[in-house]
Amino acid sequence: xxxxxxxxxxxxxxxxxxxxxxxxxxxxxxxxxxxxxxxxxxxxxxxxxxxxxxxxxxxxxxxxxxxxxxxxxxxxxxxxxxxxxxxxxxxxx
Numbered sequence: 001x002x003x004x005x006x007x008x009x010x011x012x013x014x015x016x017x018x019x020x021x022x023x024x025x026x027x028x029x030x031x032x033x034x035x036x037x038x039x040x041x042x043x044x045x046x047x048x049x050x051x052x053x054x055x056x057x058x059x060x061x062x063x064x065x066x067x068x069x070x071x072x073x074x075x076x077x078x079x080x081x082x083x084x085x086x087x088x089x090x091x092x093x
Contacts, residue, residue, distance in 0.1 A: 009084075011076040020051065021076050025060075025085050034082060037061050044087060052089070059086040 006022040013021065021044070028043040041060040048056035056074075059066060060083055074089035 006078045006080040008076065008078045011078070012073055013076045014073065017052070017074075018076055020048075021085070021087050022078065022080065024048070025078075025080050029081060029083075037083070040083070044085070048087065048089075055089050057086075057088055057090055060084070 006025070008018065011018055024044045024047040025040070027047075028040040031043065032039040034040075037060040041058040044060070045056050045058040048058070052074075055071075057068075062083055064084070064086075066086060068088065069091045070088035071091045076088070077084065077086050079085070
């Protein structure tokens with residue numbers, strides 16, 4: 001597990017949820033090869049859907065851009081090992 005080695009770049013999540021995000025990412029990296037970003041993202045999304053209800057989105061990779069609207073209090077962007085992780089719950093407005 002690598003929770004202590006993550007670098008949070010931006011977030012508006014409560015601290016407990018931030019810790020869950022980093023723990024889920026660490027667990028996914030233990031289960032999947034670092035180049036299998038789709039499986040890593042799917043693992044994290046399913047964990048968040050199970051714990052916090054459906055509607056979560058997860059993007060994992062080393063080089064990506066994005067533009068989105070999220071529900072307040074549900075956004076985190078952090079780095080762990082060589083990957084960046086973006087997790088958020090979508091919003092309709």
